[in-house]
Amino acid sequence: MGHLLGILSDSHDNVAAVEAAAEAFRVRGVLDVVHCGDVCEAEVLHLLAGFRVRVCLGNNDVARELARAAERIGGSFAPELDVEIGGRRFFVAHGDRWSQLDAAVRAGRHDYVLHGHTHVPRDEAVGRTRIINPGALYRAAAWTVAVLDLGTGALESLSVGR
Numbered sequence: 001m002g003h004l005l006g007i008l009s010d011s012h013d014n015v016a017a018v019e020a021a022a023e024a025f026r027v028r029g030v031l032d033v034v035h036c037g038d039v040c041e042a043e044v045l046h047l048l049a050g051f052r053v054r055v056c057l058g059n060n061d062v063a064r065e066l067a068r069a070a071e072r073i074g075g076s077f078a079p080e081l082d083v084e085i086g087g088r089r090f091f092v093a094h095g096d097r098w099s100q101l102d103a104a105v106r107a108g109r110h111d112y113v114l115h116g117h118t119h120v121p122r123d124e125a126v127g128r129t130r131i132i133n134p135g136a137l138y139r140a141a142a143w144t145v146a147v148l149d150l151g152t153g154a155l156e157s158l159s160v161g162r
Helices: 015-028 042-048 063-072 098-107
Strands: 004-008 032-035 052-056 076-078 081-085 088-092 112-114 122-126 129-133 144-149 155-159
Touching: 004 015, 015 042, 015 144, 015 155, 032 042, 032 081, 042 052, 042 063, 052 063, 052 081, 063 076, 098 112, 098 129
Parallel strands: 004 032, 032 052, 052 076, 088 112, 112 129
Antiparallel strands: 004 144, 081 088, 122 129, 144 155
C-alpha cells in the first residue's frame, strides 16, 4: 500500500459524518486529507486533527473562519489549492465555478483535479488528468468519501453512514 490521501467534500456541519470519515481514514492509514469545501461551520475541521489537512473554500464557507480553523489543527487553507502531495500534482477547488475546473483540466499541469459541490461521486480521466469528486457528507443518497493510493492510483469510495 502506498501513500494514501483521504478526500472529502460538502460536509455542511455534519459532525457524525465527519467523525465517521476521520475514523475510516485512520483505519486505512491515511496521512493527508483534502477537503474540497463546504465545511460550513469551520470548527468542524477539528475532527480532522492528526492528519495533514488542506482545505479549499466552498460557496457556503467563510474564508477567514476556515483559514483560522485550519491553522489551529496545523492544516492549510486557500480559496483553491495547487499543491503537490506524495509526488503528484493536484488542483483542488470546490467546483461551483465550472470554468475554473475546466481550465485546470485543459492546462494539463495536474495529475489530479479534485472537486465537490455536486454531491455526486465522480472518477473520470480527461487527457492525462484524473478528475475526482468524493461525493458528499450531506444531502446525498449516501455519505461518501474517497481514499486515493498515490502509488497505484487505486481509488476507494467509502460509504460512511446513512
